[in-house]
Amino acid sequence: MNKHVVLLPGDGIGKEVMESARLVLEAVAERNGHHFTFEEKLIGGAAIDEMGDPLPRETVEAAEKADAVLLGAVGGPSWDHLPGSGRPEQGLLGIRKQLGLFANLRPVKGFRQLLHASPLKKEVVEGSDLLIVRELTGGLYFGEPQERSEDGEGVVDTLSYSRKEIERIVEQGFESARKRRKQLTSVDKANVLESSRMWREIVEEKRADYPDVKVDHMLVDAAAMKLVTDPTYFDVVVTENMFGDILSDEASVLTGSLGLLPSASLREDGTGLYEPVHGSAPDIAGEDKANPLAMILSAAMMLKHSFHMEKEAEHVEKAVQEVLDAGYHTADLSVVNGTELGCTDLTRKVIEQITSED
């Protein structure tokens, strides 16, 4: 298959880990007779520096024409003094909205080698394997009005959703659950918010279409507790944008594997943007110390969700697992009796696995 991928390395270690993902994808293409073309564009701080805009129009245009987009990371102290609307994160929020990437998939799985780095007791966290499906283009993030009153004495943000926006993300939650352990937890605050009451109604409507999926409703405060006390309870969690932001970050630190977590942000037609959960780590940028595995696993999510290359995606995931099994890791991970490598060398190990797999 021919696929065109837009690469948005962004800032900090984004550039290094993007190079790793590109090399891995080339190895996958070669091995499986695919042809991937790559086009690099600016976003975030790098785009501010070169073009005065965290999301240049040509970046959006290129992304719109691509089969999928990979993003490294945005942000860093050099842009912290800028006002809200001109900051690197606006590039991220902007591209999600402009491409219509309404479904954010955040899998959280503990790699055996890293479980010891979890803040949770082994018996609590062991076996955790959950997926948070977060609505990404609605709610408090984009609702209007969002403004101060004229006299500056009041301020308002708006949590708004259309029925259609809730329906499509709830469907995504059910579809994801169907492909996994068939248990969907819908998280809301229905005892307080009208939007949550509508959300709950829509989940109840949709469940008839997914009789094979077990559904429960949980209040967001209860979910924030249960993620810590009983993470193995969860299979798929579906929730609105802000709750999803908070809960997916909370979930990301449970297994000690934050440096390895990928994410996907999907559109209805299957196009998607894939990025690691970790940040731009400006303190180690350019030193060949970055951990490329979350970016590589994000590329694997792309193979699966946008290109329907399930087998190729599994190859990449297996290669990462085998490299960890062999004890190889970057400096950010503490692996017992492991071998520490730089970003380039660790990437090479992953590629060797992919090339040699059968």
Add this chain to the structure above:
Amino acid sequence: MNKHVVLLPGDGIGKEVMESARLVLEAVAERNGHHFTFEEKLIGGAAIDEMGDPLPRETVEAAEKADAVLLGAVGGPSWDHLPGSGRPEQGLLGIRKQLGLFANLRPVKGFRQLLHASPLKKEVVEGSDLLIVRELTGGLYFGEPQERSEDGEGVVDTLSYSRKEIERIVEQGFESARKRRKQLTSVDKANVLESSRMWREIVEEKRADYPDVKVDHMLVDAAAMKLVTDPTYFDVVVTENMFGDILSDEASVLTGSLGLLPSASLREDGTGLYEPVHGSAPDIAGEDKANPLAMILSAAMMLKHSFHMEKEAEHVEKAVQEVLDAGYHTADLSVVNGTELGCTDLTRKVIEQITSED
């Protein structure tokens, strides 16, 4: 001193633990020459059953005239079928709003005897002692509009704050920090919300008045992570209503002491409502199995915050600590080599300590 306290036992175990708190307060009064009068009123499910309203007007009127209010717990499966506006929780939301209880103080401290019950590793959680100061009468909980569109295709909730509402809760945060370890973490989502940007500005304005307090700003998603990975980082956290709801519940499970956590909801004049963090536990209601300690510690918070009886409050806290040190506990707590007692007997142990202290 003469003080008049309104008791709102509410539902489930609320009645039992309220009786414990009353007995403890009588012991405190006797020992210190105070005179407390008590008046019991209905709230929540109990009020729905007797008066068809989760917050009868006479409850609000009595609470308004009281020096302080104690609340047990509200809710239970008998009222789960009711529509949103008629449910037990509405009693709680209503009394907070009608009494103007804008500041919710949620201390989280680990009792040594219970640390082993924490989901976190000992080395992560040991030494945690934090206070969440949550705004309680504004934001998404009470903003207007909160409604469906006429055609039912859209829904909106509103996060609104006035400058004054933010100022007074931020001041409460600074005041609380000043009385503790002098470190204030203000939590917001300033990279997305206009209300958070105003919140951050106000924190920056106020810090000049509290030069002895160290301040930092943290995004809510980062705070949700840090509570799990590094809870000892925090002293006082100040945040808006919904973020506070989520983070304070997340924090409440960290130390294994959920059954012992009290809370205070304060008005500007010092009047307050005090309630345990735990729920109404309908499954064990009426069996003399309820853990009265969180309710008793809530009464201690009342002594301190509403009656300025610091010494008396400390006596109660010390009595609870000594009862735990002696190994006494209810069935909900697993204490190594402890002695399990019912609610009545455990309360008696606390009272014995208070009476015998010098």
